[in-house]
Amino acid sequence: MARFGMVIDLHNCVGCGACDIACKTENNTPLGIDWSFHEIKTEGVFPHVRYEYIPKLCNHCEDAPCVAACPTGAMYINEAFGITEHDPDICIGCRACMVADPYNVIYFNEEQGHIEWGGTGTLVQGGTSSPKEIADAVGAPIPYMNAERGNNYAMIREKGIVEKCNFCSHITPFGHQPHCVVACPADARIFGDLDDPQSRISQTLRAHAHEVLLPEKGTKPKVFYIRSYGRG
């Protein structure tokens, strides 16, 4: 039993986007569906300009409005780890979760993801490849597909259902860090068990004032932000 959460240290974050891209490699998300993403704000007038980059992902709320809104139980709390998970087998794609989610971190598969890898278009006939030819050559529907993602979740999600971050639930229960955490060159992400007072995340939360996104929504997020991104 654990209660997973994440701290994002904005003082350390440099806004490089490595987390976002690494997430795609770990979770086989199609173009336009980014479980890890960011919000950018530029404020002020030259030369007094403040630039801010805020990494965003599913907040794995204690009171998750997306779970409450889901009519089938496809969006659910995995009590063993305190994470909000999604079961693609019973998701009906009604998008009630997306409407309920104040953070815009749930994505709908309008089209079949990765369909481009079935493409046969070739720039130079016989000379260059095509997406399908590459996929065939390496023997996987997406050449860099992470098959381990398929261990506890659809390897690639079908058209007509939603998907979102689940704290890399195929590896984190076994002691691994989510790939966005591994990929962060700034050590800006601290992942761990909020119920363990000795965990680094618990220690960090005790040491720093912290905020969550949209606290007024009463969702009790488990993604916390410490310190600030820009000057001052």
Add this chain to the structure above:
Amino acid sequence: MERRVFLQGVTLVGASAFVGCAPKEQASRTFKLGGKWESTLCQGCTSWCAVEAYVFDGRVVKVRGNAQSKGNHGYICPRPHLALQQQYDPDRVKVPLRRSNAQKERGVDPKFVPISWDEALEIIADKILELRAKGTPERFALFRGRYSHLNEILYKALPQIIGSPNSISHSSICAEAEKFASYYTEGDWDYSDFDLEHTRYILSWGVDPLASNRQVPHFINAWGRVRDRAKVTVIDPRLSATAAKADRWLSVIPGEDGALVSAIAHVILSEGLWYKPFVGDFVDGLSRFKEGERVDAALFEEKESYGVVAWWNEELLDKTPQWAFERCGIDAQSITDVAREFAHAAPRAISWVATGVSMQIRGAYNAMGAHALNGLVGSIDHEGGVVQTMKVPLNPTPDYKPYMDETAKAGVKHPIIDGRGSLALPALKKKSGGGVVTNHAAEGILKSDPYPIEVAIGYWNNYAFSCSGAERWEAALSKLPFFVHITTNIAETTQFADIVLPAAHSMFEKYAFVANKQNLHSYVHIQKPLVAPLFEAKADETEIPYLLAQKLAQKGFDALWRYYNEGFGGPFKDEKAFALAALRHYTQPLYSPKGAEAGDAIESFEALLKRGVWNAKRHPYGARLGHFKTATKKFEFYSETLRSVLEEHAIKHGVGVDGVMEATDYLARGERAFIPHYEPPLRFGDEKAYPLLFCEHRSRLNREARSANTPWYHAFKDVDPGDEAHEDVVKINPQTAKLYGIANMQTVRIESVHGSLTCKAKLFEGVRPGVLIKAYGQGHWAYGRHACADFGNAIARGGSNNHLYESHYERLSGSTVRHGGFMRVKITQVEV
């Protein structure tokens, strides 16, 4: 809900949820579980970080930093992740190709047709042997772009043994003017390293280390700690990724950095803030650096540096903050504040020089000055300051001279085609004509000066995109009677090739190694084939030259073949065995007692391959004091080292140093040629017709312009402050935009006296008014389906800055100019 259990080794039906895009047999196949992390190295910029890739069922699926490295110490920036989409780029060249349309022109289909490796090598070998038979082997040229430290096998030995002096590297379109600054002050032709963990102040001259070259992951990782204990000032017309996370952003007028340098130095000296243990002091301890007053050098006792009084007398005495404000646009109070803060942090204060301040027409002295500030605060070789490189023990390239026959020996005596060492292109890498002038090779080819180039091989380069005035390269490459391009993708340069050879991807498909430094550690990182090369790709620097040598031998010219086999311990089973042997040859000292003495103790070649890393010991502080490799053995504010090289160059051309200054676009005369000094920037275009200044920067997602065909590059392009995903934008201050009636995200044309480009305008407060700023990296009209708007019709996606630029030089170093707002431009709306 019950969680399904993760079990190593269990197979599962992998793509059952994968509908509608892959063939059925794929969708139903099973995937073996349990991959393995394997070491390799990233060459997406020149940090050359040690990475690990997760190899799963014969494919690479994800990457992470290699914790064995003390350089990037387990961290990587966003670039290596993009490499996955480069590796599996559908537009990669599969097999050797031969051009079947003789007409070489942009937009004209070369009509490439597949041929076998044997046919391709046959054709190339014949062309080389024709040159040798005619007794004109010098008419061969080898163009190098990015490279590994195995490069000399192809880049140096092959042309030399054939008989050509024309090994043309890309170095001077990169950053030679930056190295010029350190060489002519402290005697090292190299990039500096910085002790971030102990510094108290960083003064960044347009450097954006959180986004681009060099040491990106190390600097990113250290940055939070730097900000905890140090103050950071970033001088840049743009609110860069680093400026956004600095204490102070000074938005300088492009090209006027030199004024700021001189004023900071003026304040430090006139307020008596210089670091005396390094620079020395007046014999009686009284400060005599008073505005406008010359100082008697005899009254100053120098320590580790040389010529501070000359710097004051010849340049600094009247360079007040107010004087600088009138030029560089930074208010006098801020200049004074920065100078004081910087000096008070001495000697743990870094003045950080990179391309922005140096790759300008008159950039050599800017860069020298900005680097010399480190001398004033004594941070050279000091804890928290600026250090240099630790030596890495490697075996040299086996001697190829014994394999050069009379034809070859005569051939290599010809001058190189890039004009290096001529009066107006001194390229003073340690001596007159010591450096390459990459971009000028195009003129050499176009004018057949001093002789025509008839056969050329280019690898891992794309001069028709990456050089300023890129269209000159289109003309030059069109003129080559026979050109071979070794490449992963059909790039702009490839469009002019007669033979195209498919290159293995550096990170995942070939053996190689590099030596570099980060975090006060020099290192060697190893690259190795983690997966089978796609289709018929082969390693550019090893396998391909080996096969070509074999073909030449079959045709009766066996010198290169003998050299490769005898020099590297052959005979070899095949070209792959040669590649591995070459790696073993160069790196052998690393797993010997020599390596253990200088750094990590590694027991064998196999252990080195597996680990992927050899670290040198940490750079010691102070080792160079008293032993600088300059003429005076001191840190030179007055560069005797430059003086002797400039005089050598002047004598060679029968002029005085003033004549060299005049020929190289500098206004300095007399003694000022040997000291850092302010020069007003030289710009192309009339201010009335072209009222704005154009500047560029590197995208944090650029893999040196090779990542533009990856969809993720475009999807995440907004991680460059001010940029937009899926777009190529020019950033413009809203005030300036209003003046020209430009709306946000409107399509615009930017024009200079040289050329134009079309892209979108992004209104961004993080740009100095009057300046347009755009990332380099997009505007490809070839390379692939995502890089271009229309590959078949050679229509670019966005605009390439290099089409706005005159191919001009910082002549003393031979560097191609990109920075300092050297092109004036105008902006107009485009109806779409």
